[in-house]
Amino acid sequence: MKRSSIPVATGLYVNYLLFGMFNIMLASHMSFLTEHLHTDQAGISLLVSAMGFGRMFTLYISGVLSDRYGRKPFIVAAGLLMTVFLVGIPLSPTFEMAMVLAVLAGVANSFLDSGTYPALIEAFPQSSGSATVLVRGFISIGAAFLPLMIIFFMNHDIFYGFSFFIPALIFVLNAIYLFRMKFPDMRVQPTKGQSGGTSVSSAKQTGNLKENDPSKPRFWQEGVCLILLGFTGPTLLYIVQLWLPTFGQQFIGMTESESLRLLVYYNMGSLVSVFVLVIVLRKWVKPVHIILIYPCISLLAFGALLLFKSGAAAIICASVIGFSISGVLQLTLTVMSEFFSQRKGQITGFIYTATSLSYTLIPVFTGFLLKHSQISSVFMLAIIVNVLGIALAVFVNFRYSAVFPAKRELSPQIVLDTK
Structure with missing residues (x-):
């Protein structure tokens, strides 16, 4: 790790700690904002959808411009x-x-992603995987801290807007700090073996295999399934982040402050998952297995959340859900890079377009669902999406065993982020 890059990296990580708050800001202030903006819960979900819309239509172009004009x-x-x-x-x-x-805000999100991840890889070319893993950890810390700050303001009758203003002030100060920093050379490439993915044989990479060879990666099979996983994973994440406090109040009967604490437990589970993944993926388990194991765990947790109507069960389930849906999107991208190692840029665009589509559609759809039904129906939708994710992951694992020899050890570095 280059010591000269640590000051820049510190500012980048601070941005993502704040982004962890930013990402759940609207959902955490649902009751305040519905009154302030003279709308309902469906209206707030429409705001979240608008953020996804802004991100979806600027993500690709911001990445291209970042390569041209700098991070x-x-x-x-x-x-x-x-x-x-x-x-x-x-x-x-x-x-x-x-x-x-x-x-x-959606445009800001795309700018942040398209600048930060390349900057971290360029700052730490010999440990790019580890540098980007930390992003997920800082997001989880920020997301866990925000509900506690809101609860403090509520208990002391402080205007709810201060939980917006404090992160805003830090964002400004950090922007000034980063503006004065010297960023790493954009021409730096990650050291071999650090940037992720284990390539297939040269014959597979160049496509010099017979079309009916089952060991050749097939985009219209496992490729499409992985892109769909890029939709199902973020869908579960957004349902939980947007509607978990509402679920706690309306379905379980929690107070507003108690329901907000569910997000704290959810994000603590997510944070623990980051460190667990870093350890197990290096020694024992492949990413392709995790994208099947984790959805199975989350399915059980969602089922228990609906079945056991108690505060204690909700806390446990929220923690397990946070643990089991954290990192699935990023590991999906890692697996996609293994199958199609010569098209990393293109397949990243495919998966994150599916992710942005989820961020745009799901808040609107769940808001509509809640307007005409109960909050339990939103979490039933999560179970249906979860089952679909498991089915897709089963097929991907089947194809993985055909494309990659079972005896070969794979230990790709992972790149984790928020969506």
């Missing part, structure tokens, strides 16, 4: 745009203005 402008711009969103939402006079701010 710093986009990372700094992301911090400033997120500040505008965080300050603007509590002060917004109309719902329409809040929608505009939500789209800007």
Whole structure:
């Protein structure tokens, strides 16, 4: 690890700690915002969807421009745009203005991702996997801290907007800090073996295999399944982050502060999962196995959440769900890179487009579902999506055993992030 890059990396990690708060800000203030913006829960879910819309339509172009003009402008711009969103939402006079701010927040998200991950890889070319793994950890820390801050303000009758303003202030200060930093050379490439993925044989990479050879990766089979997993994984994540506090209040009968604590337990489970994955993927388990094992665990947890109607059960289930859906999206990308090692940029675009589609559609759909049904129906949807994810992962594992010799040891580095 290069010591000269640590100051820049510190600023990048601070951004993602704040992003952990930013990512659940609307869901955590559901009751406040519905009253302030004169809307309902479906309206707040529409704001979340608008964020996904802004991200989806700028993700690709921001990545291209980041390669051309450098990482710093986009990372700094992301911090400033997120500040505008965080300050603007509590002060917004109309719902329409809040929608505009939500789209800007989505743009900020795409700027942050397209600048930060390449910057970390360029800062630590010999340990790029470890450097990017930490991003997920900082997101979880921020997401766990926000509900505690909100509860403190509620207990002391402090205006809810301060939980927006404090992260906004830190975003501005961090943007100024990063603007003054010297970023690593964009021409630096990660050291072989550090950037992730274990390549298949040269014959498979070049496609010099017969078309009916079952050991050849097939995009329209495992490739499509992995892209669909790029939709199902984030769908579960967003359902939990957006509706878990509402579930706690309406289905279990928790108070508002108790239901917000469910997000703390969820994010603590997610944080534990990051460290577990770093250990087990290096020594015992392959990513392709995790994308099947984790959905099986989360399915049981979602079922128990609906079956056992108690606060204690909800806490346990929230922790297990956080543990078992954390990192599935990123490991899906890792597996996709193993199958199609010569098309990493292209397949990353495919998977994250599916992810952005989930972020755009699911808040709207679940908001509509809740408007015409009960909160339990939203979590029944999560179970259906979870079952679909398991079916897709079973097929991917079957194809993986055909494409890669079972006796060969694979130990790819993983790259974890939020969506």
